[in-house]
Amino acid sequence: NAGVTQTPKFRVLKTGQSMTLLCAQDMNHEYMYWYRQDPGMGLRLIHYSVGEGTTAKGEVPDGYNVSRLKKQNFLLGLESAAPSQTSVYFCASSYRQGASYNEQFFGPGTRLTVL
């Protein structure tokens, strides 16, 4: 199993450009998440999904959109990139066993620079 994979690993954008980050997981997990990691701020939740076709806003959703058309994929879009979106982006997935909550599995990250 590859676990959680992210594409691309690095990207440089100019202000105003758009792009999509792809997250894929092969563990059949119901839940998927997008985080951004900035120095001194830990990980902050951007958007998350509790199942195919459903998404919800996290802590810092402004400027981002997401889609979960297939259970194994979770896309993060930047419609008009801004320098404040320079960050490292992590995707994660998790699963449920009855009423039990389970830990999140993380991808390797995408380092995005917006000039």
Place this chain on the structure above:
Amino acid sequence: AQSVTQPDIHITVSEGASLELRCNYSYGATPYLFWYVQSPGQGLQLLLKYFSGDTLVQGIKGFEAEFKRSQSSFNLRKPSVHWSDAAEYFCAVAPGGYQKVTFGIGTKLQVIP
């Protein structure tokens, strides 16, 4: 809403010394608690987790953590640190049965020979 405090942003220890990383949380009930480790340029890897039961939890790589309800703490410990333990460590909390996790800002561990 829950919150997590990691009061130490940076810690330096000598190889072979013991380690304790502090984590305090704020939540009305007993939460799900986690410690993750992040090596440079990598994603986060789970070290250990606490859901219920025994308050002393064993994890991978020789780490353990103790849940203390009275102190709202979940401190991470290792009796003897190895140079390969140099990384950033994140404490995280989630309400029971719910999926939204709150992470602390992390503690960066430096290990000196």
